[in-house]
Amino acid sequence: MLSERLDDFVTLAREIFGEEFIPLHRPVFGGNETRYLTGCIESNFVSSAGAKVGAFEQAVAEFVGAKHGIATVNGTAALHVALMVAGVTRGDEVLSQSLTFAATCNAISYIGARPVFIDVDRDTLGFSPTALRRWLETHARVENGHSYSRTTGARIAACVPMHTFGLPVHIAELSALCAEFHIPLIEDAAESLGSRVGDRQTGTFGAISAFSFNGNKIITTGGGGMLTTDDDEIARKARHLSTTAKLPHDYNFVHDMVGYNYRMPNLNAALGLAQMERLPAMLEIKAELARRWRAACPALGLTWIEAPTGTHPNNWLNAVLVRDRAARDAMLEYTNAQGVMTRPVWTPMHQLAHFADCQTDGLEVTEWLADRVVNIPSSVPENQFHRLIPTI
Ligand SMILES: *Cc1c(COP(=O)(O)O)cnc(C)c1O
Secondary structure, three states, X not given: OOOOOHHHHHHHHHHHHOOOOEOOOOOOOOOOHHHHHHHHHHHOOOOOOXXXXXXXXXXXXXXXXXXXXXXXXXXXXXXXXXXXXXXXXXXXEEEEEOOOOHHHHHHHHHOOOEEEEEOEOOOOOOEOHHHHHHHHHHHEEEEOOEEEEOOOOXXXXXXXXXXXXXXXXXXXXXXXXXXXXXXXXXXXXOOOOOOEXXXXXXXXXXXXXXXXXXXXXXXXXXXXXXXXXXXXXXXXXXXXXXXXXXXXXXXXXXXXOOOOEOEOOHHHHHHHHHHHOOHHHHHHHHHHHHXXXXXXXXXXXXXXXXXXXXEEOOOOOEEEXXXXXXXXXXXXXXXXXXXXXXXXXXXXXXXXXXXXXXXEOOOHHHHHHHHHEEEEOOOOOHHHHHXXXXXX
């Protein structure tokens, strides 16, 4: 491998984005956002009872090809509810990636369950089916339709793969393994709205999936999230649990369990609805940007992370590999000093104090990647904004 050509990298970034300071990922507004938001304010419906919430749920569910969408205040809340309605309870084990954003494991911990960290693959940066098979064959036994750990005796109550930066994990293999071991599959699709495996969208393989619409994601509602599922009963429970578990009635307040105030407000849904109208154009522009970075990588001494054949990432955040941790730190130092934003991947969860005592399978690939992955600027370039103006 060539050594990284950092000056050329900065020059190319300036050429693509045409700006002095180049952020990693910023949202684009300027479509129907203002109109829809004003409509909410004028109608007095700003909280979760408004009509935009249902419309946004329908827009996202239709786009991904799921039967139901339940909008939440953020992606972490969507994951929390997803885990609860999948039946995860205190003391359970939940199979997770260590190479993920903290939200995945926080949601598991809210329930009093413990994450178990399984290694990732080098090609997808996500949950490895090979590592999962090895773990389950060594540790799991199936009894009465559930999986239990032979090591701890705890129930293995869910498996939560994450589509890192929008790169689809090997989800078909994971899904087959989870079915074999009777483990509910929940997709953390927070980063992968619009990513596909063949013709099928990520977020439709698990029993339940969670999306995020935080400010840095491919589309944003300011803060927001959504659960998707094809299962009527799961959808009903998720909606109930995230709406303070209030029983429907014209005027009485009766709740049948401890619920959560997790529903997305109308204002946020209005923003999301306007953003959804432009998602297809957004995906096109981001695919072009990814192709441009990819073509430049060899001359820059960087290794592009190639999505597996047959998968179509949403290119939310572009990522490259460098030689080693020292090269990574040199790149981060130089590019950020030049105003070209780059970022390392998250500190793996098992290296954080509060998850340090969780079980792991060794995590060699996780640690190898954590030393070498760098995210590079992935926003829509300003000279492409005109393609995001809606036609209605
Ligand atoms: C963004 C994100 C979430 C959800 O985050 P919120 O900020 O709560 O919307 C969950 N998992 C991953 C992997 C994420 O990147």
